[in-house]
Amino acid sequence: MNTLDYAVLLIAILSIPAYGIWKTRGKRNLDTFLKGSGNSSWLVIGLSVMATQASAITFLSVPGQGFESGLGFIQNYFGAPFALIIIAAVFLPLFRKLNVYTAYEFLGKRFDSKTRLLGAGLFLLQRGLGAGITIYAPAIVLSTVFGWSLDGTIIASGIVVIIYTVAGGSDAVSLTQKYQMAVIFVGMIAAFAVLIWKLPPGFGFSSAMTIAGSMNKLDAVDFSPNMQSRYTFWSGTIGGLFLALSYFGTDQSQVQRYLSSGSLRESRLGLMFNGIFKIPMQFGILLLGAMMFVFYQFEQPPVYFNQAAWTERAAQGERDQFRTIESQFADVHARKRIALENWITAAHQGRAADASQAESSVRTLQKQSDELRQQAKLMVGGGIKGNKPASDADYVFISFILNYLPHGLIGLLVAAFFAATLSSKAAELNALASTTTIDLYRHLLSRDATDAHYVSASRWFTVLWGAIAIGFALFARLAENLIQALNIIGSIFYGPVLALFLVAFFLKWIRGTAIFWAAIAAQLLVIALYFSIDISYLWYNFIGPGACILFAIAIQASLPRGKEPPAPADA
Amino acid sequence: MIESQPDANAADTDERSTGLPLLRNWRAVYLFVVACFICWVVILAILPRVFA
Numbered sequence: 001m002n003t004l005d006y007a008v009l010l011i012a013i014l015s016i017p018a019y020g021i022w023k024t025r026g027k028r029n030l031d032t033f034l035k036g037s038g039n040s041s042w043l044v045i046g047l048s049v050m051a052t053q054a055s056a057i058t059f060l061s062v063p064g065q066g067f068e069s070g071l072g073f074i075q076n077y078f079g080a081p082f083a084l085i086i087i088a089a090v091f092l093p094l095f096r097k098l099n100v101y102t103a104y105e106f107l108g109k110r111f112d113s114k115t116r117l118l119g120a121g122l123f124l125l126q127r128g129l130g131a132g133i134t135i136y137a138p139a140i141v142l143s144t145v146f147g148w149s150l151d152g153t154i155i156a157s158g159i160v161v162i163i164y165t166v167a168g169g170s171d172a173v174s175l176t177q178k179y180q181m182a183v184i185f186v187g188m189i190a191a192f193a194v195l196i197w198k199l200p201p202g203f204g205f206s207s208a209m210t211i212a213g214s215m216n217k218l219d220a221v222d223f224s225p226n227m228q229s230r231y232t233f234w235s236g237t238i239g240g241l242f243l244a245l246s247y248f249g250t251d252q253s254q255v256q257r258y259l260s261s262g263s264l265r266e267s268r269l270g271l272m273f274n275g276i277f278k279i280p281m282q283f284g285i286l287l288l289g290a291m292m293f294v295f296y297q298f299e300q301p302p303v304y305f306n307q308a309a310w311t312e313r314a315a316q317g318e319r320d321q322f323r324t325i326e327s328q329f330a331d332v333h334a335r336k337r338i339a340l341e342n343w344i345t346a347a348h349q350g351r352a353a354d355a356s357q358a359e360s361s362v363r364t365l366q367k368q369s370d371e372l373r374q375q376a377k378l379m380v381g382g383g384i385k386g387n388k389p390a391s392d393a394d395y396v397f398i399s400f401i402l403n404y405l406p407h408g409l410i411g412l413l414v415a416a417f418f419a420a421t422l423s424s425k426a427a428e429l430n431a432l433a434s435t436t437t438i439d440l441y442r443h444l445l446s447r448d449a450t451d452a453h454y455v456s457a458s459r460w461f462t463v464l465w466g467a468i469a470i471g472f473a474l475f476a477r478l479a480e481n482l483i484q485a486l487n488i489i490g491s492i493f494y495g496p497v498l499a500l501f502l503v504a505f506f507l508k509w510i511r512g513t514a515i516f517w518a519a520i521a522a523q524l525l526v527i528a529l530y531f532s533i534d535i536s537y538l539w540y541n542f543i544g545p546g547a548c549i550l551f552a553i554a555i556q557a558s559l560p561r562g563k564e565p566p567a568p569a570d571a
Numbered sequence: 572m573i574e575s576q577p578d579a580n581a582a583d584t585d586e587r588s589t590g591l592p593l594l595r596n597w598r599a600v601y602l603f604v605v606a607c608f609i610c611w612v613v614i615l616a617i618l619p620r621v622f623a
Contacts (some may be wrong), residue, residue: 074615081608085601206622213622220615233612265590268597275604279611 005411012183012415017164017422020176040174040261045270048257048427049248050277051177051184055424056417057137057486058285059184064393066289067296070212071220075231076487076538077282079240080248084275087249088268090505095255096264101438103255103501110504112512113443118519119500120439123252124432126493128465131428132472133486135161138421139473140394154473157421162466165426165433166459173426174260180419187416188288190409191401195291198404200298207344208294214359215366217290220283230536239538242545243487246494248274250501253431292400297340299404303329304376305395313380322379329372336365429469433461491537492530495544496522502545503552510556518551 001009040048065073100106104123108116139153148156165173196205212218222232229235248254248271258267303326304310314322343358381390401413437458446453496519503510526544530537587596594600 071615071618078608078612081604085604089597089601209622213619216619218619218622220618221612265588268600269589269591272600272604276607279608283611283615 001410001414002407004408005414008408008411009415009418012412013418013422016176016179016183016419017172019179020172021164021167023172023175040266040270042261042266042269042273044174044178045258045261045267046273046277047181048174048177048260049254049270049274050281051181051420051423052253052257052427053247053424054181054184054281054420055134055137056420057134058282059188059417059420060137060140060397061394062282062285063289063292063397064395066217066286067293067396068289068393070217070290071283071286072222072231074220074279074282074286075222075233075236076240077244077279078233078236079238079242080244080278081275082237082241083244083248084271084278086245088271091249091501092258092267092271093264094505095259096267100259102252102435103250104252104435104439107500107504108439108443111500111515115500115512115516115519116439116443118516119250119497120435122493122497122519122523123250123435126489127251127253127428127432128468129472129489130486131425131432131465131469132475133489134421134425134428135469136473137394138417140398151474155470157418158466158470158473161422161425161429162463164422165429165466166462173423173430174257177423177427180423183412183419184416187409187413188285191405191413192284192288192291194405194409195288195295195400198299199295203298203344208291210347211294211297211340212290215293215363217293227535227539230538232536235536235538239491239536239541242498242541243491243494243538246498246541246545247490250494250497251431252435253428256431256434257427289396292396295400295404298337300330300333302399303373304380304390305392305399306380306390307395307399309380309390309392310376318379325372325376325379329369329376332365332368332372336362336369339365425469429462429465432465433458436461436465488537491540492526492544493523495526495541496520496548498541499545499548499552503549507549507552510552511559514556514559515548515552518548518555521551522548 062073095103095106098106098109100109102120104116104120107119135154135158139150139157143150143153196208199208209218222229223234224232225234226232227235258270261267261270302310310322339358339361343355343362346352346354346358377390377392380392401410405413437454441457441461442449442454446457449457499522500515500519503515522544525547526540529543530540589595589597589600591600594603
């Protein structure tokens with residue numbers, strides 16, 4: 001990072017939040033602070049929904065996934081378009097009709113107070129845990145770029161987000177997210193362009209795709225019915241549908257975004273914008289990772305991308321072993337590069353037999369290279385996690401940025417990570433504070449206070465949740481891969497919450513007591529299954545609501561009739 | 572009752588109309604989103620074969 005990078009970084013990360021705070025100054029009643037001003041267009045809502053989900057983890061961790069495993073992770077998002085259609089058609093009109101601040105208020109109106117508190121409590125638990133991980137991701141970038149301690153960086157960046165959210169509220173969050181997305185898109189597209197430009201002369205995008213394809217990095221869709229395979233078409237479409245229904249339909253950080261419009265039409269179009277562009281966006285980010293894989297076929301990569309951890313472990317002893325593996329890796333890479341050039345030359349000259357032989361050599365050498373990297377991961381992981389290999393996937397993209405991008409663009413990319421953190425983290429903190437204020441504080445402790453009092457309480461809850469998120473972030477380094485850790489936490493807790501809403505919408509004869517105990521039983525079942533059987537975590541998004549709905553039907557059928565009041569007609 | 576009538580009509584129009592030039596009702600919008608999804612799955616499924 002040089003002066004130009006710092007200038008770009010500072011201008012980008014300070015001007016956008018400052019603009020948001022200035023633009024929304026003076027608008028401080030409970031409605032605007034928690035819901036926004038109500039005049040957001042569909043594009044603002046669409047970008048706001050996208051920005052809330054696309055945290056810095058998306059832009060840091062997903063290219064690493066593409067580098068390691070290819071495009072297969074995209075199947076995780078296959079259920080999203082269907083979920084967004086269901087939310088736009090069913091959930092949204094009801095939320096708007098009841099004019100609620102939080103999704104869990106709706107549960108209180110449909111069922112009872114204890115079910116509302118359960119929904120809010122499960123949201124606060126899982127989102128509070130997830131918030132820690134989203135604050136950890138940019139801290140990796142900063143600690144790598146500036147050489148700061150990771151813990152100090154987590155605390156400092158967390159404080160910046162807290163100040164911004166406390167000052168701006170929901171309106172500032174929505175208003176600035178479109179500019180933050182613009183910075184992110186420009187940064188990612190520029191990184192992609194530089195990556196292709198830096199490939200060897202005469203070696204274009206098409207050749208890069210051919211290499212990626214022959215190394216199985218473009219294998220995006222797996223139709224096999226294997227339940228243990230983490231990402232398949234079926235787990236992504238069915239499990240992903242339930243995960244996306246839960247996330248977009250019941251997670252307050254998202255509900256708050258699309259309730260910020262004054263019109264049902266704008267909210268629906270904002271959701272449909274995401275239904276269309278979510279998969280292409282993730283495809284672009286994963287493809288960037290696959291192209292980095294091709295790039296590193298020609299440039300010598302480190303055997304382990306988190307060089308700080310590698311150096312630290314090497315210094316703790318066994319230094320010779322670390323040097324040996326580095327030299328073996330460099331040797332395999334050099335031979336692979338020669339084989340690769342032979343393959344491409346033979347293919348261009350139409351010598352099919354030579355091309356096939358060279359391609360076979362490349363594959364063999366790639367296998368050796370992968371084995372050496374796995375050995376390196378075990379050597380680093382052995383010191384901190386028993387015999388489990390450490391993961392460096394989250395360091396692949398930042399390592400490329402720092403070593404190969406021109407100055408100015410480095411600053412822009414670091415600013416893009418910051419922008420992503422600000423936009424998603426601020427929306428999360430805003431939602432956590434809203435839920436705590438409306439569903440716990442106002443509902444249980446202080447029913448008749450003034451708007452100013454609740455706005456003030458919401459600000460203090462923002463600070464509290466920010467502090468909790470920082471605390472979790474300090475432990476997030478134990479996670480195998482950030483984006484997966486976030487999805488696993490969501491998959492464990494989202495199911496029963498989604499079931500609360502599905503029963504509320506579609507099974508009107510089921511009452512509060514039945515669904516309350518069913519949700520608790522289903523949550524315990526999902527936790528027990530997670531620790532006892534080995535299936536893709538995406539299936540828990542299906543198992544959780546399925547079990548909860550079955551339990552609710554059974555409990556309601558066994559309860560004596562007439563003890564609870566019927567559900568309100570408009571719910 | 573007289574005052575609330577325009578609001579009810581406005582809400583009804585808001586619910587029915589998409590405001591889009593070609594996709595005039597919500598069913599058409601939802602079908603368009605599903606069609607885009609199918610296109611993406613097909614593209615992703617044939618991508619490795621094209622660049623094998």
